[in-house]
Amino acid sequence: SQQGEEDPQALSIQEGENATMNCSYKTSINNLQWYRQNSGRGLVHLILIRSNEREKHSGRLRVTLDTSKKSSSLLITASRAADTASYFCATDGIQGAQKLVFGQGTRLTINP
Amino acid sequence: EPEVTQTPSHQVTQMGQEVILRCVPISNHLYFYWYRQILGQKVEFLVSFYNNEISEKSEIFDDQFSVERPDGSNFTLKIRSTKLEDSAMYFCASSDGRYNEQFFGPGTRLTVL
Numbered sequence: 001s002q003q004g005e006e007d008p009q010a011l012s013i014q015e016g017e018n019a020t021m022n023c024s025y026k027t028s029i030n031n032l033q034w035y036r037q038n039s040g041r042g043l044v045h046l047i048l049i050r051s052n053e054r055e056k057h058s059g060r061l062r063v064t065l066d067t068s069k070k071s072s073s074l075l076i077t078a079s080r081a082a083d084t085a086s087y088f089c090a091t092d093g094i095q096g097a098q099k100l101v102f103g104q105g106t107r108l109t110i111n112p
Numbered sequence: 113e114p115e116v117t118q119t120p121s122h123q124v125t126q127m128g129q130e131v132i133l134r135c136v137p138i139s140n141h142l143y144f145y146w147y148r149q150i151l152g153q154k155v156e157f158l159v160s161f162y163n164n165e166i167s168e169k170s171e172i173f174d175d176q177f178s179v180e181r182p183d184g185s186n187f188t189l190k191i192r193s194t195k196l197e198d199s200a201m202y203f204c205a206s207s208d209g210r211y212n213e214q215f216f217g218p219g220t221r222l223t224v225l
Contacts, residue, residue: 031212042218043155043203048211088155092212099145099157099168100205100214 023089116217135204
């Protein structure tokens, strides 16, 4: 399976600090996407990184992808209380538009 | 900014009843998906739909499930005879297919009693 697995499962930091979450997967991918989910709510698309990209930025988010290690990281800089949420990585295969396989997620808590 | 919408936000039903969950994907998207998330568990793929037919489905998507695009804007998931274990949050997603960037709706929380 292509399963993405996030690490750590839970992370608690102080407001203003940086938060780093990691994701590992098992098989070759086409793209890797990161999503945020506030408790009991919908999935908000954060960023997509293609398999031929190594790093991507969007605002306070920085995503890296290492296909040789089958891993990705999501860095949130200068965290805010509103960043408190669960963060998921999702991978897809190499044959065009198809299903996403999600990891278990990292629960991030930003303490004021 | 265009977004995926879903109705209802919460559906409570009795075991054995039929439910229809509705989604309006982003208007220029061509690929549509249903996922579900049982409380405390991972988001799981159910089905993908393109060009008016199912392109892929998971083992979860058995004969009790069906999808339909009844018109140019709606995309529905029907569960014919609900079971207790169908209780979950159901998410619709859509993509323009370019990089399989999938945008999710807010979900429908289905509770089967």
